[in-house]
Each structure stands twice: as structure tokens, then as C-alpha cells.
Amino acid sequence: MKKLVLVLVMVLAFNLSNAQELFKNKVDEFTGSEIKISKWYEISRTKRFKLNVCTMRIKSEDGKIYHYLKGYVNMKDFGCGGANGNYMMILFKDGKSIKFDNDISDVDCGDYASSTYSLNESNMSDINSKEIKTIRFNQGEGYMDLTSSGEYTLKQLFSILN
Secondary structure, three states: OHHHHHHHHHHHHHHHHOOOOEEEEEEOOOOOOEEEEEOOEEEEEOOOOEEEEEEEEEEOOOOOEEEEEEEEEOOOOOOOEOOOOOEEEEEEOOOOEEEEOOOOOOOEOOOOOOEEEEEOHHHHHHHHHOOEEEEEEEEOOEEEEEEEOOOOOHHHHHHOOO
16 A cells, blocks of 8 residues: 555656746736746747747736747747747648748847747647648748657647636
8 A cells, every 4th residue: 555655746847847837927916917928838840950948928917818929949049039021830730830021029030039929819829739740940040840749739729828
């Protein structure tokens, strides 16, 4: 019996230590606005390159909720974050795709520069209900098609923000 309890405790401890984590979870004490940001996680890859993302949720003073997706490829000099022409496309297994083409990051041309995209309710609905097949990530030097893989899915990374 002791061995069984020990095994169950070890399995539970492993699952809890492997959960997604928040980088920031803050409520502004003056306005009541909330901001939650996940840590960076790999969600897609090619044989050599990885797409890392973090998810963000902002609840404004008036109760409106905004979701953002931030990403970068682990390749030096891939392009500039915040530049015109950047985009991220998500292709779902059912054939539907969505495109985010308004990179709202400040312009950054350093290594591993990230791009930030705002999501609407329809985008969130698709991410929460469909399985992702491929993600295309484009910055100034071109794009990469990365297969959906990684420790967590976008759906899981957005779910920790609620």
C-alpha cells in the first residue's frame, strides 16, 4: 500500500511540475485592470527551427478582454519584429486558416525579435475548438512553415490565462 501511495504522489508531483506557467499575473491596484502573460513555450518546429510563443490576456478597467499572441523563431537575423509585412498564419486540420498581419510590436531588428498579434473572438473560438496542423511565421527575411508540435498547444497556453 505504501508503494502505491508513493507512486501516486510521484505521478502527481510530475504532472504539477510540468504544467504551463505564467510569467506575469498582475492587477493594477488603482484601475483594477489585469494583465496575464504566459512564459515562452515552443509550439511548432521544423527539423532545425522552433517557433516559440507566449500568450497574453489583458482585462481593461471597463471589463473588456483582449488576447495577444507573441512569437519568434530561434534563428538569428530572421527579420525585424514590428515591421510592415510581418504575419502569422495558422492552418487547421479541417483546412480553415486564419492570418494575423498587423504586427503591433515595437520595431526590433535584433536577434530573435518577436512579433505580437491581437486576436479577436472568432480567432479565439477557432484556436479553442480546432486542431492546428501548421503555422506559417513570416518576418522580413521570409517565412517558415512549422508543424504543430511542442509541449503545449495554443489552446492550452490561452487556457492558463483565464
